Amino acid sequence: MLDIFPVKHIHPKLLRIIAVLFIAFAALTGYMLDNYHATLLKERQDKTHKLVENAYNLISYYHAKGEAAELTKDQARHYALDSIKQLSSDQDGYFWVMDTHPSMIMHPIQPELDGLDLKNYVGPDGKKLFLDMVIIAETQKAGFIEYAWTKPHAPVDQLYPKVSYIKLFEPWDWIVGSGVYIDDVDSAFMNAVYVACGLSVFILLFILTLALTLTDVRRQR
Numbered sequence: 197m198l199d200i201f202p203v204k205h206i207h208p209k210l211l212r213i214i215a216v217l218f219i220a221f222a223a224l225t226g227y228m229l230d231n232y233h234a235t236l237l238k239e240r241q242d243k244t245h246k247l248v249e250n251a252y253n254l255i256s257y258y259h260a261k262g263e264a265a266e267l268t269k270d271q272a273r274h275y276a277l278d279s280i281k282q283l284s285s286d287q288d289g290y291f292w293v294m295d296t297h298p299s300m301i302m303h304p305i306q307p308e309l310d311g312l313d314l315k316n317y318v319g320p321d322g323k324k325l326f327l328d329m330v331i332i333a334e335t336q337k338a339g340f341i342e343y344a345w346t347k348p349h350a351p352v353d354q355l356y357p358k359v360s361y362i363k364l365f366e367p368w369d370w371i372v373g374s375g376v377y378i379d380d381v382d383s384a385f386m387n388a389v390y391v392a393c394g395l396s397v398f399i400l401l402f403i404l405t406l407a408l409t410l411t412d413v414r415r416q417r
Contacts, residue, residue: 214403221399225392232388236381237359241340244289244361247374248338251291254279255365255372273368277302280372291374296334298326301370305348320346320355333364333371347377357382 255276262272277293284290284304292309293301300309314326321344332339341362344355360375 210407214407218396218400218403222396225396229385229388229392233381233385236384237378240359240376240378240381241361244340244359244374244376247289247291248361248363248372251280251283251372251374252363252365254283255368255370259365259367289374289376291372294326294329294371294373295369296330296364296371298330298371300326319343320352329360329362329371329373333362337366338363342378345375345377 258267258272258276258279261267261275262269267275280291280293281302281304290304292303294314295301298314300312300314303309317324317326319325323343325341325343328341328343332341339362340359342357342359345358346352346354347356350356356377356379358375358377360373362371362373364371
């Protein structure tokens with residue numbers, strides 16, 4: 197790119213200053229892009245975290261009803277699962293409930309998983325993600341996990357990056373989780389990268405043009 201400019205006519209000291217400035221700008225741009233990506237991802241994490249807290253509070257509510265003998269324990273669990281299913285239909289995402297075996301208790305999108313032993317279940321991306329969720333629940337009580345999963349109404353062989361938050365409800369040995377897809381995060385980030393690269397090239401060309409103009413002015417004097 198620089199060959200289209202007669203940069204050899206620019207004073208070496210000025211070229212070094214331009215190079216240092218451009219490197220500093222590139223480093224700052226990289227730092228800002230990294231922060232932008234982290235911010236986008238954190239927004240998704242915050243969203244799924246809040247959703248799971250809502251479902252967890254529902255479970256706690258019905259557990260308290262059972263402890264107070266206002267409901268039987270089976271009724272409390274039944275109503276909790278029904279409420280979570282309803283909450284799933286009211287949200288952009290959905291919730292699932294499993295135990296620490298792990299076995300699936302309720303998955304509203306893939307009901308064929310309900311009741312299955314998931315200890316050796318391998319997800320579409322080749323990970324034993326439910327076993328990984330149990331490890332997070334037992335060691336941290338709650339946490340995030342990233343993996344690839346299919347989307348509802350999308351081809352089953354097409355995977356999308358997803359981040360989920362899971363939380364252990366110890367009295368019932370339940371793990372409640374919800375996730376959000378983050379492929380739009382990657383798309384938004386790449387768009388920002390393209391804009392930043394184009395801006396960097398424009399700035400570099402502008403600085404070189406300005407340097408050549410200043411050099412010509414000095415020579416004419």
